[in-house]
Amino acid sequence: MFHPEFCQKTLCHSDTAVRCGMDNSCPPALLDNLVRLSCLLGSIQAYLQLPPGALKVNSGFRSQALNERVGGVPHSQHCQGLAADVVCPTLGTPAALAMAIAASPCGFDQLILEFGRWVHVSAAPADRPPRRECLSIYNSDEGYLEGIVDR
Ligand SMILES: [Zn+2]
Numbered sequence: 001m002f003h004p005e006f007c008q009k010t011l012c013h014s015d016t017a018v019r020c021g022m023d024n025s026c027p028p029a030l031l032d033n034l035v036r037l038s039c040l041l042g043s044i045q046a047y048l049q050l051p052p053g054a055l056k057v058n059s060g061f062r063s064q065a066l067n068e069r070v071g072g073v074p075h076s077q078h079c080q081g082l083a084a085d086v087v088c089p090t091l092g093t094p095a096a097l098a099m100a101i102a103a104s105p106c107g108f109d110q111l112i113l114e115f116g117r118w119v120h121v122s123a124a125p126a127d128r129p130p131r132r133e134c135l136s137i138y139n140s141d142e143g144y145l146e147g148i149v150d151r
Contacts, residue, residue, distance in 0.1 A: 001035065002034075002035055002038045003038045003039055003041065003042030003045075005041075005042065005045065005052060005053075005055075006037070006038040006041040006042055006057065006084075007038070008026065008031075008034060008038075010057055010060070011026070011034055011037060011038060011057060011060035011061055011081075011084065012024050012025055012026050012034075012060060012061045013057075013060070014059060014062065014066055014070075016066060016069055016070055017063075017066050020069065022063065022065055022066055022069070023063070024061065024062065024063050024066050026061045026081050030061070030080060030081040031081070032126065033080050033081035033082050033123070033125065033126075034060075034061060034081035036082065036123040036124075036125075036126070037060065037081060037082055037083065037084060037122070037123045039123075040106065040107065040108060040121070040123040041055060041057070041084060041086070041121075043106045043107075044101055044104065044106050044108075044121070047104045047105070047106055048088075048091065048100055048101075048104065050088060050090060050091065051090065054088050054089075054090040054091065055086055055088050056086060056087050056088065056089075057084050057085070057086055058084075058085045058086065058087060058118055059078065059084065059085040060078070060081075060083070060084040060085075061078060061079075061081045062076065062078040062079055063079070064079055067079050077109070077110070077122040080125070082109070082122045082123050082124075082125065083110075083120060083121065083122035083123075084120075084121055084122075085114070085118045085119070085120050086118065086119050086121060087117075087118050087119065093116075093150075094113060094114075094116060094117055094118050094119050095113055095116060095148065095150035095151075096150075097119050098111060098112075098113040098119045098134075098136075098148045099148050099150070101119065101121060102134050102148050107123075107124070107129075107130040107132070108121050108122065108123065108130055108132060109122045109123055109124040109125075109130045109131050109132070109133065110122045110131065110133045110135065111132075111133070111134045111135070111148070112134075112135045112136065112137060112144070113135075113136040113137070113148050113149070113150075114136075114137055115137065115138060115139075116138065116150075116151060134146075134147050134148050135147070136148055136149040138151065
């Protein structure tokens with residue numbers, strides 16, 4: 001079941017898709033994944049004791065076409081319905097949010113502080129446990145850095 005705050009509509013919304021008239025609805029085969037993501041976001045919200053609406057989803061599910069349009073990496077977990085890019089101004093900077101999630105017991109698969117601007121968080125697929133991998137990226141030349149690195 002979807003967490004009420006992180007519903008299917010919220011997790012499939014994309015400003016880019018709306019602007020470009022793209023269909024970004026989640027295929028039925030990926031709905032189980034989207035529910036896993038919804039529950040993970042709900043557990044993060046609960047653990048961090050965030051008020052309703054505080055954890056904002058900028059991008060959740062992406063169709064292949066949308067992922068290409070927004071320059072997402074190939075095989076992005078967004079396209080599997082497993083990843084969301086989130087911010088939480090109520091809590092603080094994206095770096096502060098990433099560190100708070102990293103310090104929580106929440107079962108995320110990957111947590112990536114991206115360009116210091118948002119936090120990419122993913123749920124593990126059903127067939128393996130979450131890795132709780134923490135990474136940061138500031139530019140493509142330097143690539144992924146180990147851990148949550150605040151600059
Ligand atoms: Zn992402």
